[in-house]
Amino acid sequence: MPATTAPVPDFTPPTDFMPHPTADGSRTLYSETIGEHYHSFFGAVAESEHVYIDKGFRSCVKPHLDILEVGLGTGLNALLTLAEAQQKGSIVNYMALEPFPLELDIVRALQHPEAIGRPDLIEPLEAMMSAHMEQVLSLTPGFTFQKSAKRIQEMDAVKAFDLVYFDAFAPKVQPEMWTVEVFNVLHRAMKPGALLVTYCAKGDVRRAMRDAGLVPELVQGPPGKYKMLKARRT
């Protein structure tokens, strides 16, 4: 696989992302300007739980996982992973990319820890969201967290991750995230046998994954979505 560098786009999110209720009672952020949301209106927690925890984290049998999240956003996937890792007794090193970090106040307004029934995780979530870029946090004896302001197109990791949560804005909003160049970057960053999960199931995305050397598979989607994608690096 050629180590191509993906072009760095000039996307900047709009400033009108506001809290919005979703069908399972949890909240997400919605922008009227671009008609885009951080999570599904059919349930923010339900979607994250299904796509990233159930089809991702729970599919990995290794007791020690190096996880990459593309798009930390509101921190919901990181929070659910922390809760699940505690329950399973897994060791997790969590790296999240976020070139456009959110203010803590807007994250607080979403009340994610309360929505997942874990108000005791307010403090660790706030620690993750307010951490400095590149600072390594040991949130529990088994869970370390680090975030980076790098765009995925700039990441140069090699065989570093067992599991990738690919949670970019939709292809209609950020088409440059769903290209073969980006999946080349991810293929290079994944360890042999590693898994990538994403809510998107589009044919073009599947083809781009395949062209990058990944092996995509359509599996049952979260509420409101027929399918989603799991892709392996062989």
Ligand SMILES: C[S@@+](CC[C@H](N)C(=O)[O-])C[C@H]1O[C@@H](n2cnc3c(N)ncnc32)[C@H](O)[C@@H]1O
């Ligand atoms: C759908 S949201 C992620 C939701 C998030 N995973 C959560 O649990 O709240 C997409 C995220 O991708 C981030 N993003 C945009 N461009 C990016 C890039 N080039 N590389 C990495 N992340 C990017 C956005 O700032 C946004 O936070």
